[in-house]
Amino acid sequence: MKKPIEFRIEKKIDGSLARVGKICTPHGIIETPAFITVGTRAAVRGLTVEMLHDTGVETIIANTYHLYMQPGDLKVRAMGGIHKIMNWSGPIMTDSGGFQVFSLGAGYGTNVSKILKSAPMVPLIKERDEEEIKPKLVEIDYDGAAFKSPTDGSIHYITPERSIEMQHNIGADIIFAFDECTSPIESRTYQSEALDRTHRWAERSLEYHRQKREQNGDSPASKQALFGIVQGGRYEDLRKESAKTIGEMDFDGYGIGGSFDKEDLHTAVRWVNEILPENKPRHLLGIGEPEDLFLGVENGCDTFDCVAPTRLGRHGTVYTREGKIHIGNVLYGEDLRPLDSGCQCYACKNYTRAYIGHLYKSREMLGPMLCSIHNLYFIVNLVKDMRKALLADTFQKFKSDFLAKYKN
RNA sequence: GCGCCGAUCGUAUAGUGGCAAUUACACGACGCUGUAAACGUCGCGGCCUUUGGCCUCCGGGGGUUCGAGUCCCUCUCGGCGCA
Numbered sequence: 001m002k003k004p005i006e007f008r009i010e011k012k013i014d015g016s017l018a019r020v021g022k023i024c025t026p027h028g029i030i031e032t033p034a035f036i037t038v039g040t041r042a043a044v045r046g047l048t049v050e051m052l053h054d055t056g057v058e059t060i061i062a063n064t065y066h067l068y069m070q071p072g073d074l075k076v077r078a079m080g081g082i083h084k085i086m087n088w089s090g091p092i093m094t095d096s097g098g099f100q101v102f103s104l105g106a107g108y109g110t111n112v113s114k115i116l117k118s119a120p121m122v123p124l125i126k127e128r129d130e131e132e133i134k135p136k137l138v139e140i141d142y143d144g145a146a147f148k149s150p151t152d153g154s155i156h157y158i159t160p161e162r163s164i165e166m167q168h169n170i171g172a173d174i175i176f177a178f179d180e181c182t183s184p185i186e187s188r189t190y191q192s193e194a195l196d197r198t199h200r201w202a203e204r205s206l207e208y209h210r211q212k213r214e215q216n217g218d219s220p221a222s223k224q225a226l227f228g229i230v231q232g233g234r235y236e237d238l239r240k241e242s243a244k245t246i247g248e249m250d251f252d253g254y255g256i257g258g259s260f261d262k263e264d265l266h267t268a269v270r271w272v273n274e275i276l277p278e279n280k281p282r283h284l285l286g287i288g289e290p291e292d293l294f295l296g297v298e299n300g301c302d303t304f305d306c307v308a309p310t311r312l313g314r315h316g317t318v319y320t321r322e323g324k325i326h327i328g329n330v331l332y333g334e335d336l337r338p339l340d341s342g343c344q345c346y347a348c349k350n351y352t353r354a355y356i357g358h359l360y361k362s363r364e365m366l367g368p369m370l371c372s373i374h375n376l377y378f379i380v381n382l383v384k385d386m387r388k389a390l391l392a393d394t395f396q397k398f399k400s401d402f403l404a405k406y407k408n
Numbered sequence: 409g410c411g412c413c414g415a416u417c418g419u420a421u422a423g424u425g426g427c428a429a430u431u432a433c434a435c436g437a438c439g440c441u442g443u444a445a446a447c448g449u450c451g452c453g454g455c456c457u458u459u460g461g462c463c464u465c466c467g468g469g470g471g472u473u474c475g476a477g478u479c480c481c482u483c484u485c486g487g488c489g490c491a
Contacts, residue, residue, distance in 0.1 A: 099443090109444090113441070326438080
């Protein structure tokens with residue numbers, strides 16, 4: 001049977017896991033490394049398709065859980081599939097809902113991020129206390145996870161089979177196995193249990209997808225690639241075990257998910273990518289700060305997605321070559337420069353910091369839109385520049401020059 | 409002129425004897441990594457050796473009280489009513 005996607009490696013970098021490639025999908029080519037923008041509910045918040053094209057972004061990742069809740073995966077199918085409804089002719093991915101096992105479960109109501117910053121001991125205890133009094137919205141068991149809707153309290157049970165079925169209905173080019181993203185503050189014992197669960201669920205996701213593909217050669221499923229997700233949290237042995245287990249399953253590509261230590265995200269990624277099959281694409285889920293993208297690329301990841309550019313933009317934080325700034329700060333009140341000097345994005349070519357800061361503070365929706373456009377342009381093109389640098393054998397210099405300025 | 413009502417953080421408010429004093433907006437700063445997020449947290453009288461301490465404070469002045477934004481007198485200003 002014809003593979004739904006094809007991954008071609010154009011260049012491997014000696015002495016590193018980095019590579020340059022192309023993922024050919026039914027809706028076009030993803031030149032890797034690439035940054036993929038998040039469009040959770042089949043929309044990139046605040047931006048039209050035309051604006052997205054202007055930022056240079058080529059691929060969007062939407063979310064199965066959220067589209068199931070609203071408007072419903074069957075409705076997406078009835079309306080003609082995700083590409084049609086959102087007027088996006090390029091490649092689309094869907095996340096399986098595995099992240100919501102964390103964000104609406106252990107992470108709900110806490111300020112625990114999947115990225116654990118240093119010195120966690122005191123907050124760690126605190127969060128555990130808070131967790132006791134927070135209502136739980138997710139119950140995990142052997143077969144799947146029961147989600148309680150924060151909106152109306154209804155219960156929705158999602159199994160690996162259900163997740164894949166919904167992703168078939170939604171119709172993205174690349175779909176993900178249903179996994180459990182764990183909180184970074186869970187014990188090793190728990191991480192290990194959760195990992196076993198994720199591995200079982202991966203197998204079930206793969207099996208269900210395979211059956212559907214074979215049942216009907218013309219079904220949408222036959223045009224969809226399925227990626228398995230490596231977990232294992234912050235533990236070397238679990239990460240390696242997961243990479244081996246998932247890597248041996250016949251997925252079309254792999255996602256690297258779960259929680260990380262900010263300090264050694266790159267180490268965790270390397271553990272995994274040294275083991276995963278080289279000839280399949282690897283997507284680093286939910287990672288997208290500039291420093292992290294460099295580390296991901298040089299440690300063998302091909303694609304990335306992250307809410308940071310759009311969320312930060314909406315919240316008034318803007319990427320510049322000299323680091324992030326908050327556009328609402330008084331400091332920029334009379335600053336007539338663009339958000340980032342030399343940037344060729346729509347916001348920078350047409351508007352000043354002072355004006356965009358005014359829009360943001362006045363709650364004009366154009367403010368967050370312009371900041372989102374800029375941030376997306378910034379990150380998408382940063383990764384494109386990494387690709388160029390890899391091809392030109394100047395990656396290390398590009399990285400050190402960029403980071404020297406970016407981190408002041 | 410008489411009577412009634414009102415005056416509390418930039419604005420609008422809460423507060424009828426224990427108060428550096430409620431809430432909202434505004435303002436200021438910070439946070440955000442597979443979107444519960446156009447959101448959230450903190451600060452917003454001053455100073456300090458800041459899980460605390462000191463000073464100043466609810467239109468002005470005086471009084472009652474251990475203690476007053478809160479009760480009494482008076483003045484100023486504003487609103488309404490009657491002359």
